[in-house]
Structures are given as structure tokens and as C-alpha cells.
Amino acid sequence: MEVTITNENFESYKNGELPLVVDFGATWCGPCRMVAPIVEELAKEYDGKLVVGKCDVEEADDVAMEFGIRNIPSILFFKGGKVVDKLVGAVPKAKIKEKFEAML
DSSP: OEEEOOTTTHHHHHTSSSOEEEEEEOTTOHHHHHHHHHHHHHHHHTBTTBEEEEEETTTSHHHHHHTTOOSSSEEEEEETTEEEEEEESSOOHHHHHHHHHHTO
């Protein structure tokens, strides 16, 4: 399941029990629309093992600024409340899945 990350709820997800994967993007971003269905599919596949969040950089601008998100799509991987990995740009599903696996 994919959750919506906002300025208000981000901290609770970041510091949750499960590792967190956040897909930063925007509705107007073409490459973001290419990556989004892959992340959604993996969110279902890894449900219960990881929390997967979608963060619109225009709506949750505080979160995007906190992590210096300048290029979208960007996918950040959090464990224990800290960024442990990231992907930037429209990357293939195999690469994204590899990073999901590394979080387990």
C-alpha cells in the first residue's frame, strides 16, 4: 500500500517501525509519471515489509527542502529515521526493485 507523505505526517512515517521508501515527484513531471506505476506496484508487493510513500514536492515542500530534492523523480530510502540510499531520475524497474530488496 502506498501512503501520501505530507509536511504534517512525514516524521511519524520516517520514525516508524518499518523502513520507509519515499517517491518525490509532481503531477506535471513526465518522468515521475513513468516511475510512479512501478513504485505503486512494488508498494503492493512489499506491503507489510516496507512503507512506501508518495510525496508531491509542491504540496509537501518542507519535506522536499529538508532533503534537498532538486531533481524529480527522486526516491529516498529511510531506515531508522535516516536516509540510507537514493535514486534520482527515471530508472528501470529492476534497479528500483534491487533497492527495495536491499531495505529488507
